[in-house]
Amino acid sequence: MSLGIVRRFSIIKRFITQFYYSTLISKNAKSCGKDLCVNASSYITKSTILGDNVNFNGMTINGNGPVVIGDNFHSGIDCLMITQVHNYDHGEAIPYDASYILKEITIEDNVWLGSRVTIIGNVTIGEGAIIQAGAVVVNDIPKYAIAGGNPAKVFKHRDIEHYKSLKRQGKFM
Numbered sequence: 001m002s003l004g005i006v007r008r009f010s011i012i013k014r015f016i017t018q019f020y021y022s023t024l025i026s027k028n029a030k031s032c033g034k035d036l037c038v039n040a041s042s043y044i045t046k047s048t049i050l051g052d053n054v055n056f057n058g059m060t061i062n063g064n065g066p067v068v069i070g071d072n073f074h075s076g077i078d079c080l081m082i083t084q085v086h087n088y089d090h091g092e093a094i095p096y097d098a099s100y101i102l103k104e105i106t107i108e109d110n111v112w113l114g115s116r117v118t119i120i121g122n123v124t125i126g127e128g129a130i131i132q133a134g135a136v137v138v139n140d141i142p143k144y145a146i147a148g149g150n151p152a153k154v155f156k157h158r159d160i161e162h163y164k165s166l167k168r169q170g171k172f173m
Contacts, residue, residue, distance in 0.1 A: 014039075025056065033071065040077065047083070051109065053172060065102035065121050072172045073107060076115030076133060081105050083121045108143070110167070128163050 021038035028044055033052035040058040044050075047064055051071035058077040061067055065083030084100040091097030103121020111125050114133030125131065125141045132148025141147050144163060146156040 021056075025050075045083070055173075057115075063102065063121065064100070065104050067105045067107075069107045070109035070111065070127070072110045073113075074111075074173065075113040076117065078116045079113050079118070080116075081119045081121075085121070110163075110172070114148075128158055130158070 018037060018039055021040065021042055022036050025038050025042055025044055026032040026036050028046060029048050029050050030046055032050045033054065035053045036050060037054070038056045038059075040056070042056045042059040044059065044061045045064060045067070048061055048067045048069070050069050051073065053072045054069055055074045056079075057075055059075050059079050059081075061081045061083065063082055063084030067081060067083060082103075083105055084102050086096035087099040087101055088096040091099060105119055105121055106124040107119075108125065108127040108129075110128045111131070112129075113119075113131045114135070116134050117131050117137065118135070119125070119137045123137055123140055125137065126143035126145065128144045129141045130146045131137060131141065131152060132146070134150075135148045135152040136150040137147070137152045139151065141152065141154065144158045144160050145154040146158065147154045149155075
């Protein structure tokens with residue numbers, strides 16, 4: 001098989017994958033903005049709201065708590081959001097009962113998650129934040145912050161003036 005045929009097959013396969021998963025995610029979302037691009041197997045719940053230009057490269061959203069993802073969101077591979085936990089404090093059995101506690105996740109505009117990021121419920125990730133690959137986000141992350149680790153901690157901030165300049169110019173990926 002020639003390299004040209006292999007390359008064309010790869011492009012066609014990628015297009016079919018994107019079309020299939022993007023269609024599946026847009027139909028399952030509570031609402032979905034324009035230009036959704038899903039490049040790999042992903043799952044969201046009916047409690048998920050997606051902004052414009054959302055890009056998933058393998059996202060799983062578990063639980064029935066609400067998730068709001070803003071515009072121009074990008075994720076690396078194998079990311080996970082968890083929006084419900086078992087009722088272990090006030091349940092009727094040990095270690096937990098059959099009821100759940102729902103938790104909300106809000107991701108503001110222009111956020112980038114690295115590969116294998118996990119986000120636990122009751123968290124807001126501020127506009128323009130970057131979350132380092134492998135991080136576990138258990139607390140709010142402020143605007144323009146760069147955070148990583150387990151639990152994720154802010155270790156740097158973006159160049160805010162440069163960020164705002166690009167935003168004014170409408171330069172989004």
